[in-house]
Each structure stands twice: as structure tokens, then as C-alpha cells.
Amino acid sequence: MRTKFTIFCFAIGTFGAIAQESTAVTDTISPWTRKGTASILFSQSTFDNWLAGGENNISGNIGLNYDFNYKKDLWAWDNKIIASYGLVKTRTSSFAKKTDDRLEFNSLLGKQMQTNAKWYYSAFLNFKTQFTKGYNYSTDANGAEIRTQYTNFMSPAYLLVGPGILWKQNDNLKVNFAPLTSKFTFVDKDFTLPEEAYFGVEEGESMRYELGFNAAAYYKFGIVANVSLENILNLYSNYLEDPQNVDIDYQLNVVMKINRFLTTNINFQTIYDDNAFKGFQVRQVFGVGANYGF
Numbered sequence: 001m002r003t004k005f006t007i008f009c010f011a012i013g014t015f016g017a018i019a020q021e022s023t024a025v026t027d028t029i030s031p032w033t034r035k036g037t038a039s040i041l042f043s044q045s046t047f048d049n050w051l052a053g054g055e056n057n058i059s060g061n062i063g064l065n066y067d068f069n070y071k072k073d074l075w076a077w078d079n080k081i082i083a084s085y086g087l088v089k090t091r092t093s094s095f096a097k098k099t100d101d102r103l104e105f106n107s108l109l110g111k112q113m114q115t116n117a118k119w120y121y122s123a124f125l126n127f128k129t130q131f132t133k134g135y136n137y138s139t140d141a142n143g144a145e146i147r148t149q150y151t152n153f154m155s156p157a158y159l160l161v162g163p164g165i166l167w168k169q170n171d172n173l174k175v176n177f178a179p180l181t182s183k184f185t186f187v188d189k190d191f192t193l194p195e196e197a198y199f200g201v202e203e204g205e206s207m208r209y210e211l212g213f214n215a216a217a218y219y220k221f222g223i224v225a226n227v228s229l230e231n232i233l234n235l236y237s238n239y240l241e242d243p244q245n246v247d248i249d250y251q252l253n254v255v256m257k258i259n260r261f262l263t264t265n266i267n268f269q270t271i272y273d274d275n276a277f278k279g280f281q282v283r284q285v286f287g288v289g290a291n292y293g294f
Contacts (some may be wrong), residue, residue: 003292023247033171036066036294037255039265041086041287059241061086061100063265065230065253069171074112076120081105082251084267085131086285094145097137100267101130108216109168109214110166122166122176124216126234129157156199160214160236172220181214183236185275200275208275212238226257237250248272255291263291 022099041061047054063084070077086100105127110120134151164178185200192198193207201208213236220230230253237243254266264287271281 006098013201027114031070031072032068033067033071033257034068034294035194036064036081037291038294039063039263039289039291041285042263043287056091057088059086059088059099061287061289063100063267067171076110076112078108078171079106083131084285094137095137095147098132098134100126100283101132101134103131108166108174110168118167120166120168122164124160124162124164124176124178124214126160126216127158129154150191152188154186155191156201157186159184159186162214164214173218175215175217178214178216181212183210183212183214183238184208187212197275205211210238211240212236212243221250227254228255230255243273244272244274247274257291258288261287261290261292264288265291 026128039062041063042059044058045054046056049266061084066081082102082104084100084102086098087096089096098236099169105125107125108122109124110122113119113121115252130151131153133148133149133153137147139143140146160181160183162178162181163180164176166174166175166176187201187206189200189201189204189206192201194201197203199208215233217233217237218231220228222228230251232249232251232253234247234249235248238245238247249271250269252266252268254268256264256266258264267283267285269283272279273281
């Protein structure tokens with residue numbers, strides 16, 4: 001576990017050192033822009049002699065989407081934190097189950113080319129993991145619900161870093177190409193099984209290394225008044241093994257503003273990573289809740 005944090009902290013430290021170098025000249029206007037939203041979604045259902053059927057339940061979800069970007073002279077440094085966590089508890093279930101659990105940090109540093117204002121030399125970092133334990137659920141011989149731990153914080157965790165070329169129209173539209181991207185997959189080696197790779201990590205190991213091509217695109221726009229769509233796409237091909245099996249991670253975040261504090265939020269994400277699962281993983285969260293912009 002110490003090795004995982006050492007590599008992650010070293011990568012962040014490297015980005016910080018480069019960015020700090022570009023802020024040596026003081027200015028009366030801050031080069032930083034910050035914006036974000038925090039949301040709380042809550043739902044509760046009760047059924048009493050309801051012939052159509054139904055099960056009493058209570059659920060909640062909290063989320064954070066925060067950007068802090070730097071722009072001065074030839075330098076641009078964009079950072080984004082996405083975090084969310086949700087639980088649901090039904091009357092017949094023995095456990096509260098997760099409906100959402102994600103922690104993601106993106107950092108993209110660019111130095112503008114002299115020949116074209118929209119093109120940059122770049123370096124990027126992407127880190128993803130979850131907050132708490134994940135379980136597989138089943139029943140025992142007596143029909144009682146049981147659970148088996150399958151994942152945890154930093155197991156799995158993904159870290160991608162690499163140099164590249166960035167095309168940036170503005171903060172809401174950009175595409176980064178990184179042909180020499182290192183990808184680290186971290187796991188708790190206690191989860192690895194004989195003759196079965198755990199998120200691509202072999203038995204007894206705690207890390208998998210890949211070298212490949214990464215393309216990342218970001219596009220946020222408003223379709224009508226008070227409705228915004230945020231699209232985030234990441235593609236990765238591993239040169240060292242099955243380069244034709246491209247990893248896909250697509251996120252769509254829709255915010256429909258009702259008033260200053262109430263919004264309808266739709267979060268959709270699909271992932272294809274054949275080292276984790278032979279097929280598409282899909283996550284969708286929809287709800288009306290309190291939303292605070294800052």
C-alpha cells in the first residue's frame with residue numbers, strides 16, 4: 001500500500017513542481033479560476049398494502065464536481081476532481097448497498113506552442129479509485145443474504161501519466177493525445193486468486209504496468225437555458241498486450257437547474273476494460289436534489 005501512495009504522490013509532486021515554476025512572476029490578476037458543484041440526492045419509498053407491489057427503501061447520494069484551472073502566458077494547467085458516494089437500504093436486505101462510489105482526479109498541464117495558440121505540449125495525470133469496500137452478494141443454504149468482499153479503497157486503483165499534445169479551444173472543449181502513457185493498476189494482493197488475474201494483476205502481485213496510447217476528450221456545453229451537458233471520454237490501448245482491445249471510459253453528466261439550489265442531475269458512465277470485466281460496465285444515477293455551485 002505504501003508503494004501505491006509513493007508513486008501517486010511522486011506523480012502529483014512532479015506536476016506541482018512544473019506548475020510552480022510557471023508562477024514565479026506575480027500579477028495583480030489571479031491566474032486561477034475555480035468552479036464546481038456539490039449535490040445531495042435523496043429518495044424514500046414506503047408501501048403499505050400496495051397491491052401493485054413494492055419494497056420500502058431509502059437511498060441517498062452525494063457528489064462533488066470541482067475544477068481549478070491555471071492560465072498565464074504560455075502555460076495552462078487544468079485540474080478536475082469528481083467524487084460521489086451513494087447507498088440504498090431496502091426492508092428485506094440485511095445490508096445497505098452502494099449505488100455509487102467513485103473518486104477521480106484529472107490534471108492536464110500544457111505549454112502553448114509558438115506556432116498555433118490552440119496547440120500545446122502537454123503532460124497529464126489521471127487517478128481513479130473508490131472510497132469503501134465493495135461486495136458480491138449471494139444467499140446461503142437457508143436463504144439468508146451473505147456478502148463477500150471484492151474491492152476496497154486503492155483496490156483497484158488506476159494511475160495514468162504521460163507526455164503528449166493538447167488541442168484546446170477553451171476550458172470547455174479540449175482533446176489530449178498521449179502516445180507514451182504509463183498505466184499502473186494497483187490492487188490488494190490478498191484478493192488475487194490462483195490462475196485468475198484480478199483486474200489484470202497476477203496472483204501474489206499488487207501492481208500491473210502497461211505502456212500505451214491514451215486519448216482524452218472533454219466537451220461541456222449548454223443545450224437550452226439552465227441545462228448543461230458535460231462529456232468526458234478516455235481511450236487507452238496497451239502496446240504490450242492486445243493493443244486492439246481498447247479500454248473505453250465515457251461519462252455524461254447532465255445538470256438541469258430548477259432554481260438556485262434545486263437541480264435534476266443525470267449521471268451516466270460506461271466502461272470497457274477486458275482486464276476487469278469481459279463486457280461493458282454501466283452506471284446511471286438520476287435524481288432531484290440540492291445542488292450548490294461555488
